[in-house]
Amino acid sequence: MTALTPVLTKHWDDPRSWTIDSYRRHDGYRALRKALRMEPDQVIQTVKDAGLRGRGGAGFPTGMKWSFIPQGPGPDGTVEPHYLVVNADESEPGTCKDIPLMLATPHALIEGVVIAAYAIRAATAFIYVRGEVVPVLRRLQAAVAQAYEAGYLGRDILGSGYDLNLIVHAGAGAYICGEETALLDSLEGRRGQPRLRPPFPAVAGLYACPTVVNNVESIASVPPIILNGTSWFRSMGSEKSPGFTLYSLSGHVARPGQYEAPLGITLRELLDYAGGVRVGHRVKFWTPGGSSTPLFTEEHLDVPLDYEGVMGAGSMLGTKALQIFDDTTCVVRAVLRWTEFYAHESCGKCTPCREGTYWLVQLLKRVEEGRGTESDLDKLLDISDSINGKSFCALGDGAASPILSSLKYFRDEYIEHLRSGGCPFDPAHSTAWAEAGEGAR
The missing domain is CATH 3.10.20.600 (Ubiquitin-like (UB roll))
Incomplete structure (x- = not known):
């Protein structure tokens, strides 16, 4: 059996693991000292060579994303400021890795932020956190204050001549702000809605300046790579998905x-x-x-x-x-609950997602309650197809995915809801479900 590889989680159970003293006892900020002795482009190349892929969803190569930031003066001779933004707006149902990481070892994220900002030559960085998670917000703010006091943030970090300001920003709780361009709009003080791309954030992101947006886990994975080397990182995982x-x-x-x-x-x-x-x-x-x-x-x-x-x-x-x-779970009910979430969290900017998620909920409710017909299943597929790949951002794709896949694997269970006049997992319909046989499950 494949062995577990505790790196980010190795010291989560230490007493007061969130403090700077605890973090430094376990090689904390050693990677930062090493990175500041390297050229920024060397840091980017190291992350590229390691093969680190974004841990927030799409798996885009992190070092490649950093290298997209234009360097040097623009056509008009001016040098635009660069920004690093950490997407800590973790809010998708079932996703619960970044919040524990920030609670247990916030300095792992802060050290990664300084290294990443140094690599892309940014003087200002932001951590965008969900406003509801007040304990995480307070812990991050306390850790940032400790880092400033210790000289890991602010002016002339560790005598290197590099300056960085780090701001912890609380969002207002919209799921759409997990989409990177909607997050940037929210950070600028506007309603969080996805932007039309191109231009991409690497060219025109925060305040229309070159910006890198990375997930919490992606950034927290950078210090171990810098400290232990690319070969160590590539010794884990697969060739195309190392680490x-x-x-x-x-x-x-x-x-x-x-x-x-x-x-x-x-x-x-x-x-x-x-x-x-x-x-x-x-x-x-x-x-x-x-x-x-x-x-x-x-x-x-x-x-x-x-x-x-x-x-x-x-x-x-x-x-x-x-x-x-x-096997005690009704797949139709589970998909309905997810779809209700996506309909509620749709920002309303594009018609396929705004209207499509509403009608998906109506149809799923009708099927789950046993009031629909088999033609409703075809309507679910038709509406999902109208959303999938046609909405302004990936929220629409996310809403369609569980419907398309559940109908692929559990169509018989949908039909059983219609035949028995309700959810077969309710006691009133358990007999009808038993008669349908194991093949319907």
Whole structure:
């Protein structure tokens, strides 16, 4: 069985792990000293060579994203300021890795921020946090104050001549602000809505200046790479998806939580670490990367959980939020709950998402209550197809994914709702469901 690889989580259980003294006892800020002795382009090349891919969803190579920032004077001879923005607006159902990381070791993120900002030659960085998570907000603000006092932030960091200001910004709780351009609009004081691209943030991002937007885990992974080297990082994971990552197991498992492991581990192996599903039950369906990724079933337990493996099996690795549902769960009800979330959180900017998610909820409610017809299933597919790939941002794709995949694997269960006049998992309909046989599950 693949061994776990605690790196970011190695000292989470230390007493007062969030303090700067605890962090420095475990090699904290040593990577920063090493990075400041390197040229910025060397730091970017090191992250490129390591093969670090963004841990926020799409898996885009982090070093490549940094290298897109234009350097030197522009056509008019002026040099625009550069910005680094950390996307800590973790809000997708099932995704729960960045908030524990910031609570347990906020200095791991801060050290990564300084190194990344130095690499892209930014003098100002922002951490955009969900406003609801007040304990995380307070802990980050306290850690930033400690870093300023210790000379890791501010003017002439560690005598290197490099200056950096770091601002912790609280968002107002909109899921859409997890989309990087909507986050930038929110950071500028406007309503959070996705921007039309191009131009991309690397060219015209925050305040229309070159900007890098990275996920919390992506940035926190940079100091270990700088400190231990690219070969060490590439010794874990697969060739195209190297390194370690946080897998968030939730739902019907004995020991839910964060499991840090090499990319490419399987859910079957992770379930062994997590104590398996509830006694007497088996896996029915699960999400490989949060509620916005196509569902998997029990037959996918041995799919390698890296970017290529999951994509090859028909889904996305996303945020590695593994929500596990056993055979007591109604898939239609679960998909309805997710769709209600996406309809509520749609920013309303584009018609496919704004109107499509509303009608998906109406249809799913009708099917879940047993009031619909089989033609409603075709309507669900038709509306999902009208949203998928046609909305302004990926929120629309995320809303369509669980519907398309659940109908692919569990169409019989949808039909059973219609035939029995309600949810077969309700006691009133349990007899009808039993008569449908195991093949309908």
